[in-house]
Structures are given as structure tokens and as C-alpha cells.
Amino acid sequence: MKIDAKIPEGHLSEKWTNYKSNVKLVSPANKAKLEIIVVGTGLAGASAAATLGELGYNVKVFCYQDSPRRAHSIAAQGGINAAKNYRYDGDNVWRLFEDTIKGGDYRSREANVYRLAEVSNAIIDQAVAQGVPFAREYGGYLDTRSFGGAQVSRTFYARGQTGQQLLLGAYGALSRQIHLGKVKLFTRRDVLDIVIVDGKARGIICRNLVTGEIERHSAHAVVLASGGYGNVYYLSTNAKGSNVTPVWRAYKRGAWFANPAFTQIHPTCIPVHGDYQSKLTLMSESLRNDGRIWVPKKLEDAEKLRRREISPNDIPEEDRDYYLERRYPAYGNLVPRDIASRAAKERCDKGYGVYATGKAVFLDFRDAIKKKGRKYIEEKYGNLFQMYEKIVNENPYEVPMMIYPAIHYTMGGLWVDYELMTNIPGLYVIGEANFSDHGANRLGASALMQGLADGYFILPVTIGNYLANEIKTPPIPNDLPEFLQAEKEVKDQIERLMSIQGKLTVDEIWRELGNVMWEYAGIARNAEGLKMGIEKVKAIREEFWRNVKVPGSTNYYNEELMKAGHVADFLELGELIMLDALHRNESCGGHFREEYQTEDGEALRDDENYAHVAIWEYKGEGQTPERHIEPLKFEFVQPKQRSYK
Amino acid sequence: MRVTLKIWRQQSPNSKGKFVTYELDNISPDASFLEVLDILNQKLIKKAEGKDVPYEQTPIAFDHDCREGICGMCGLYINGRPHGPDERVTTCQLHMRKFKDGDVIVVEPYRAKAFPIIRDLMVDRSALDKIIQAGGYISINTGSAPEANSIPVPKHMAEKAMDAAQCIGCGACVAACPNASAMLFVAAKVAHLAYLPQGQLEAMRRVQKMVEAMDECGFGNCSNTYACEYECPKGVSITHIAKMNREFIKAKVVEERYE
Numbered sequence: 069m070k071i072d073a074k075i076p077e078g079h080l081s082e083k084w085t086n087y088k089s090n091v092k093l094v095s096p097a098n099k100a101k102l103e104i105i106v107v108g109t110g111l112a113g114a115s116a117a118a119t120l121g122e123l124g125y126n127v128k129v130f131c132y133q134d135s136p137r138r139a140h141s142i143a144a145q146g147g148i149n150a151a152k153n154y155r156y157d158g159d160n161v162w163r164l165f166e167d168t169i170k171g172g173d174y175r176s177r178e179a180n181v182y183r184l185a186e187v188s189n190a191i192i193d194q195a196v197a198q199g200v201p202f203a204r205e206y207g208g209y210l211d212t213r214s215f216g217g218a219q220v221s222r223t224f225y226a227r228g229q230t231g232q233q234l235l236l237g238a239y240g241a242l243s244r245q246i247h248l249g250k251v252k253l254f255t256r257r258d259v260l261d262i263v264i265v266d267g268k269a270r271g272i273i274c275r276n277l278v279t280g281e282i283e284r285h286s287a288h289a290v291v292l293a294s295g296g297y298g299n300v301y302y303l304s305t306n307a308k309g310s311n312v313t314p315v316w317r318a319y320k321r322g323a324w325f326a327n328p329a330f331t332q333i334h335p336t337c338i339p340v341h342g343d344y345q346s347k348l349t350l351m352s353e354s355l356r357n358d359g360r361i362w363v364p365k366k367l368e369d370a371e372k373l374r375r376r377e378i379s380p381n382d383i384p385e386e387d388r389d390y391y392l393e394r395r396y397p398a399y400g401n402l403v404p405r406d407i408a409s410r411a412a413k414e415r416c417d418k419g420y421g422v423y424a425t426g427k428a429v430f431l432d433f434r435d436a437i438k439k440k441g442r443k444y445i446e447e448k449y450g451n452l453f454q455m456y457e458k459i460v461n462e463n464p465y466e467v468p469m470m471i472y473p474a475i476h477y478t479m480g481g482l483w484v485d486y487e488l489m490t491n492i493p494g495l496y497v498i499g500e501a502n503f504s505d506h507g508a509n510r511l512g513a514s515a516l517m518q519g520l521a522d523g524y525f526i527l528p529v530t531i532g533n534y535l536a537n538e539i540k541t542p543p544i545p546n547d548l549p550e551f552l553q554a555e556k557e558v559k560d561q562i563e564r565l566m567s568i569q570g571k572l573t574v575d576e577i578w579r580e581l582g583n584v585m586w587e588y589a590g591i592a593r594n595a596e597g598l599k600m601g602i603e604k605v606k607a608i609r610e611e612f613w614r615n616v617k618v619p620g621s622t623n624y625y626n627e628e629l630m631k632a633g634h635v636a637d638f639l640e641l642g643e644l645i646m647l648d649a650l651h652r653n654e655s656c657g658g659h660f661r662e663e664y665q666t667e668d669g670e671a672l673r674d675d676e677n678y679a680h681v682a683i684w685e686y687k688g689e690g691q692t693p694e695r696h697i698e699p700l701k702f703e704f705v706q707p708k709q710r711s712y713k
Numbered sequence: 714m715r716v717t718l719k720i721w722r723q724q725s726p727n728s729k730g731k732f733v734t735y736e737l738d739n740i741s742p743d744a745s746f747l748e749v750l751d752i753l754n755q756k757l758i759k760k761a762e763g764k765d766v767p768y769e770q771t772p773i774a775f776d777h778d779c780r781e782g783i784c785g786m787c788g789l790y791i792n793g794r795p796h797g798p799d800e801r802v803t804t805c806q807l808h809m810r811k812f813k814d815g816d817v818i819v820v821e822p823y824r825a826k827a828f829p830i831i832r833d834l835m836v837d838r839s840a841l842d843k844i845i846q847a848g849g850y851i852s853i854n855t856g857s858a859p860e861a862n863s864i865p866v867p868k869h870m871a872e873k874a875m876d877a878a879q880c881i882g883c884g885a886c887v888a889a890c891p892n893a894s895a896m897l898f899v900a901a902k903v904a905h906l907a908y909l910p911q912g913q914l915e916a917m918r919r920v921q922k923m924v925e926a927m928d929e930c931g932f933g934n935c936s937n938t939y940a941c942e943y944e945c946p947k948g949v950s951i952t953h954i955a956k957m958n959r960e961f962i963k964a965k966v967v968e969e970r971y972e
């Protein structure tokens with residue numbers, strides 16, 4: 069099997085420029101004859117669909133929500149990185165590249181990450197021109213703040229709603245193309261399969277969630293922008309509908325899955341409080357600019373706090389353990405997410421955790437409020453404080469927030485080359501759904517950057533290189549045997565799900581899967597646990613296909629049916645995540661194997677044996693997938709042990 | 714907690730709907746309102762046996778997604794108020810501690826001519842998308858933007874724009890309005906872009922196109938009841954409607970020059 073990432077020749081700083089100079093072009097007249105399907109309307113999908121429409125292609129865009137503006141990029145809070153260096157604090161493209169590749173623990177491609185840093189500035193320009201109301205200084209120029217894993221201030225933001233504002237910018241651009249007729253919008257569609265004709269991606273099968281109708285849509289190329297797979301853990305910061313199904317079906321049709329074990333646990337989420345709980349809510353990383361993380365130094369104080377006998381404000385300064393500042397003086401509270409998450413778990417495991425469950429630490433704004441005033445804090449984080457108060461019923465201006473790590477983002481995803489194309493010609497994957505830029509850990513404020521880089525600036529260029537060879541291909545008929553076969557398989561699966569009528573609801577099974585995933589493939593993993601986890605996931609999967617209960621019928625809006633399909637795929641993905649984690653005998657970024665750690669508990673990488681991308685190839689139902697590797701070559705940076713001390 | 718839910722059940726857009734009563738016990742005051750609907754649905758699924766389950770005993774359809782108050786997908790009319798009795802929250806952020814033990818809670822879909830009911834508590838809000846499509850953006854192609862700091866924006870104007878831009882498109886303003894008007898929604902976008910220098914060039918065209926689309930979609934007009942501002946989960950101010958009206962009149966006065 070040949071794995072070719074198609075990295076262009078030349079020095080790192082010249083690769084993208086060289087690529088753009090040599091890429092094939094498609095004339096406007098030919099673009100008007102070509103069709104492209106985009107699945108998903110988050111930052112990546114909306115920006116790609118809009119830009120492809122502007123270029124003159126005919127685009128069909130799909131989302132499961134009732135409007136493209138609902139996509140979960142909307143919930144991103146803190147900000148977006150760019151190497152503008154407006155603060156003159158020593159930032160540049162090289163530094164953003166270096167921070168990102170180091171933050172990812174040297175498990176991503178140099179060329180991809182450099183390109184990401186390179187286009188970052190154009191994203192800010194584009195968003196400002198669209199009217200995204202970024203925060204500004206009194207002089208009228210753009211303000212920035214700091215995020216984890218960087219010693220410069222390069223994060224642009226719109227209060228605590230940066231994702232919302234950027235998505236609405238992209239949604240505006242998309243809406244304009246819909247109005248102009250270049251993009252056709254399909255909402256409330258659950259994408260259930262990818263159709264491959266003569267080895268090329270030619271379309272999708274989806275279900276109209278309102279009517280239940282199964283639809284076949286064809287195009288010259290298919291772009292997946294359907295997001296990450298954090299919901300395999302059941303409780304996550306993802307939206308309830310976020311799913312892996314389009315990605316998983318592409319995998320089962322032959323697309324390679326890369327680094328599934330690279331999942332990100334975000335350190336600052338509102339803790340779990342009850343077994344009826346449906347999701348977890350993030351508190352932005354930006355809060356760590358002004359909030360200080362601590363637990364009590366004394367075990368007895370922690371116990372009293374758990375029993376609510378004392379308030380955190382009763383604990384004197386000398387009895388507080390600001391453990392991040394203590395362990396990582398250089399970065400303090402702004403260490404990357406994987407490190408902050410593990411440090412919180414370490415304290416809680418030792419018994420210093422607070423909240424009734426003992427699974428929380430404090431994020432305290434007392435000092436910042438004293439120093440900068442309540443108004444300053446309100447202006448910067450007002451909406452986050454309000455959200456916290458509504459959920460927890462405590463006022464974070466007066467008592468410290470309680471936070472705990474939770475699944476937030478998935479760095480793994482479908483394998484793509486430099487052109488963002490999978491190993492299936494004509495199938496592209498952008499945004500969180502691909503694996504490409506964040507290695508084993510994503511830095512804060514880099515997801516928005518990557519989604520928009522892929523959608524606005526990279527895919528619209530690279531897809532031309534493929535479509536230039538398709539200009540003679542007439543519109544693809546949607547009744548080719550491959551379409552009919554895929555449609556039949558989708559209908560068969562739906563029928564199978566409806567026919568079981570067992571005893572357990574989809575949610576019950578999904579929760580069980582989530583518990584197993586969190587237990588064995590969460591913040592810390594080990595070989596023994598992973599082996600056990602794999603057996604448990606298999607057992608849950610069998611239980612699902614024997615005993616799930618999907619009520620109602622197929623010809624109207626039936627959320628249980630949609631969920632059942634998504635969970636069926638999570639039950640397969642869960643096993644692959646554990647398999648990948650088991651085969652990566654090292655610790656790196658978000659993948660922490662307890663067997664591989666330094667004396668002071670930091671991740672211990674093994675560059676000799678694992679400086680590669682793990683690629684999984686589907687081998688058929690019930691078969692173990694085959695593991696391949698794409699070696700990572702570091703020509704321009706020297707991998708070293710990540711230190712934030 | 715123990716609560717009685719009276720929930721609107723309607724099988725399809727054209728079928729006749731009715732309220733159905735459900736009792737729930739042992740509800741945690743920390744549960745969100747949507748989690749209570751989840752609990753109820755789980756019970757209904759568990760209980761139903763065989764093929765011929767009466768409609769009232771099938772799970773209740775409602776829209777939801779992010780469950781952190783930002784996507785705008787959830788929206789229920791609870792005890793006569795969009796998003797229920799708490800201030801400045803979406804339905805997903807409404808918690809049971811805002812109710813009392815033994816309360817009767819009436820749950821309806823958003824009711825407006827422009828929001829046809831799809832099923833139970835789900836409505837079709839694509840009219841809001843149509844209004845944005847008509848002109849709720851700055852027409853700029855990818856790649857043609859100037860250097861970001863070449864467009865300075867006074868801080869207070871950027872803040873005002875952000876206040877308006879916070880709208881999540883949930884439609885609570887429409888549901889709250891006795892005229893089912895979408896003025897606050899439209900005004901939020903018009904004002905957001907009109908406050909910014911980038912938005913000036915198209916301002917006159919934009920406001921006219923959006924208002925025209927709003928009227929075509931069947932939304933009513935504004936009669937200054939302030940219900941929209943009161944119920945808006947993001948606190949979008951009605952002053953933006955005044956701003957929109959000024960923009961609209963300005964555009965009408967100089968219409969010939971711009972059309």
C-alpha cells in the first residue's frame with residue numbers, strides 16, 4: 069500500500085506558494101459544469117461551501133440541524149489564533165507553526181502545520197471584512213488575548229462568543245451564495261453513506277429527517293466537514309447531534325482513519341452532577357488568562373468542602389495549592405489542555421478534589437477582580453459567568469468556579485494528504501473531521517483557525533487540482549447501480565434497527581459505551597485496561613444489536629432512529645479508538661499511557677518507534693482493521709520533550 | 714420534585730393537535746428542562762409495547778442541539794413564555810430549580826404564521842434563514858479582504874455591533890410578539906452591520922431587502938410592546954429596531970440613487 073502525503077518540494081516557507089503556482093486550474097466556464105457536495109455547515113463546511121460557490125462551482129450543502137447556523141462551531145468561546153503580531157511581542161508565522169507543532173507533541177506534519185500558520189492572518193482579514201465584531205482597543209484596532217501553550221498574545225476574540233461570530237460570518241457568506249443560486253441548501257438531512265463509483269467519491273445517501281425519505285445525491289466530488297467524534301464518550305462538550313456517521317461510512321468504504329486515539333480532554337468544564345445529565349458545558353480556556361486554578365493543600369479542607377461545611381473563600385491563601393503555577397512556573401495557568409487536564413486528575417485522584425463528587429478543582433477570579441475590577445471581568449467573560457451561574461446556581465464573581473476535565477475535541481479523523489483529499493479520489497475532509505494539523509493535542513483557539521483555513525483558503529485551491537481532470541465528466545446520474553446499492557444498504561440497516569424492539573433505549577446503551585470509553589480510554593490509559601475496554605465495547609455492541617429499542621416508525625421525524633444509527637457507528641469507532649491507543653506504546657499529547665511517563669509524571673514520547681501517523685484500514689465486518697504508518701519527518705524543527713516548566 | 718407536564722402533541726403539520734398530560738416524579742432541581750423531557754421520553758419508550766402504541770405514548774419531538782444556550786435550536790413556549798420563566802436563558806439552560814414542587818407546566822411550540830409546526834414541539838424556522846439570505850451579510854468574496862487593521866472601528870461601536878450580533882436566531886422574539894413579528898431578529902442583523910464601517914456600503918440595500926423578505930415570509934409588524942426584548946435570551950435590545958427604522962427611512966429617502 070502506497071501512502072503518499074503529497075508534500076510539495078522546497079523549504080517549509082515555500083511549499084504552499086510553490087503548490088499554488090503549480091496547481092491545476094479550472095476555468096470559470098468549466099466550474100459552472102461541476103458539482104460538489106459539502107457535508108456539514110460548521111466553520112469548515114460553511115466557509116468551503118461559500119467559497120466554492122463564489123468560485124463558480126455548483127454546491128450542495130447538507131446539515132442535520134434546521135439551519136446551517138446551528139452547527140457546533142457556534143459554541144466555540146475563546147478565540148482564534150493568528151500570527152499578526154499586532155502586539156509586537158515577538159510573534160510571527162514561524163512561532164505559530166512551532167507552538168502548534170510542539171503543542172501537538174510532534175505528531176503532525178510540518179508542511180500542513182506551517183501552511184496553517186501561514187494562512188492564519190488572511191482569516192482575520194476575511195472575518196473583519198465580513199463584519200465579525202472582534203474585540204478592539206480604544207484606538208479602534210484589534211485586541212488580542214493569550215491562550216494555552218503560547219507565550220505571545222495572538223488570540224483574536226469576540227467576547228466569549230468567537231465561534232458564534234465567526235460562524236455567523238461564514239453563514240452570511242454561505243447565505244449570499246444560496247441567494248445567488250450557487251449553493252443549494254439541504255437542512256435536516258442525516259448523511260448515512262458515501263457513494264463510490266469506479267473508485268471515486270461521487271455522492272451521498274441521506275435521510276430527510278422530517279419525512280423519513282432516503283435520498284441519493286450525486287456530484288463530481290464530496291467534501292466531508294461533519295466534525296469530530298467526541299460523542300463516542302456520551303458526555304462531552306459536543307452538541308447532542310454531533311456524530312461520526314459520515315466519517316465512519318467513508319472509513320467503511322475504504323477511506324483511512326488516522327490516529328483515532330488522539331482525543332482531547334478539556335480541563336475547564338462544568339463538572340458532572342447527575343446521572344440524568346445529557347451533556348457537559350465548557351468554560352472557555354480564555355478564563356485561564358485571569359482565573360487561577362487551585363485545590364486545598366490540606367485533605368481535611370477538601371473533605372469539608374465536599375460536605376459543604378466550609379466555603380472556598382474560608383480557605384486562607386497559605387492553604388491553597390495553585391498546582392499549575394507550582395508545577396509549571398513558565399506557563400502557569402496557561403499550560404496546554406492535556407497537561408492541565410492530567411494535573412487536575414492527579415490532584416483529584418489524590419483526594420484533593422472538591423464538589424460533592426470530589427471531581428472538581430477551583431478556577432478562582434478573586435485576585436483578578438481585586439486587581440482589575442469586576443467591570444473588566446464582566447466585559448471579558450460576562451456571558452461565560454452567566455452561563456456558569458445558570459447551570460451551577462452559584463455566583464462565580466463571589467465564589468470560585470468549579471471545573472473538571474471533559475472530552476472536547478478529537479484530533480484524529482480521516483486521513484488526508486496535503487491537498488486534504490483522502491485515499492479515495494474526490495473525497496475531501498476538512499476541519500475537525502480530518503486528522504491533519506493538531507497532532508496529539510490541539511492548542512486552544514486553533515480549531516477555529518483550522519476550520520476556516522481549510523474551508524476558505526486551502527480546499528478551494530486544492531480541489532481544483534482534482535476537478536481539472538473532471539471537466540469532461542457530465543453530471544453524475546444518481547441512479548447508477550452503486551447509488552442504488554448504497555441506498556439499499558442504508559434502508560436495510562434502518563429496517564434492522566426498527567425490527568429489534570428489545571428492552572434497552574439507545575441512550576442507555578450510549579451512556580454505557582460512554583462510561584467504558586471514559587474509564588479505559590479517557591485521560592489516562594494502559595494496555596491492560598484497553599484490552600479489557602475492547603472486550604467491553606464488543607459486548608455492548610452485541611447487546612445493542614440484540615436488545616435495542618427504537619420506537620415509532622420511519623416515515624416522520626424520529627429522533628430515536630437517528631440516534632440509533634449514530635450510536636451503532638460509535639460502537640464500532642469506540643473499539644478502533646482503543647485499538648489505536650493500545651498499539652501506540654508511548655505517551656504523547658492527549659494520549660497518555662500510564663506505562664510511559666517521566667519520573668515527574670509527564671508524557672514520555674518514543675520518537676524512535678512512534679514518530680508516525682497511525683493509519684487504520686477497514687478490512688470488513690468482524691475483521692481486525694490493518695494498521696499502516698505514515699512516518700513523520702522533521703526537517704525544520706527538532707522534536708524535544710515538551711516542557712512548560 | 715414532582716411536576717405535571719401538559720404538552721402539545723401534534724402528529725404532522727396539518728393534523729389537529731392537543732394537550733396531553735404527563736406526570737413525573739423524583740426530578741432533580743439541578744436538571745435542565747430539556748433533560749426532564751429526555752427523562753419523560755425515556756419512560757415513554759420503555760413503557761411502549763408492540764406496534765400499535767397510541768400517539769400520546771410515543772416520544773415527544775422537540776428541537777435541541779448544543780444544549781449550552783448558543784446554537785438557537787431549542788425553543789419551547791413554557792407557561793406562556795418563550796424559553797420559560799427564567800431570565801436571559803434558552804430552554805436548554807432553564808433549570809428545574811426555577812419551578813416549585815408540584816407545579817403544572819404547560820409546554821407549547823412557538824406559534825407564528827411564519828413558523829409552521831412540523832411535529833409536536835418542533836417548528837420550521839427556515840423563514841429566518843430566508844431573511845438573512847436576502848441580504849444579512851457583507852458581500853465580500855474570500856480572498857479580497859484588506860489587512861484587518863486597515864479598517865479601524867471605534868471600541869464603543871464595535872461593542873454596540875457585538876451587542877446586536879449576539880442574536881442566536883432562536884425565534885423567541887417572534888413567539889413573544891402578539892403580532893408574531895421578526896423585527897428584533899431583523900434589526901439585530903441590520904444594526905450589527907450598520908454600526909460597522911465595513912457594513913456601510915450596502916446598508917441601504919441590505920435593510921430594504923431584509924425587510925422585504927421579512928414581509929414576504931408572513932411575519933407581522935412591530936407595535937412596540939417590548940415583549941421581544943423582554944424574552945430575548947441574549948438580551949438583544951429593542952433600540953436596534955429604532956436603528957433599523959432609521960436605516961430603513963434613510964434608504965427609502967434616497968432609494969432612487971441606490972436601486
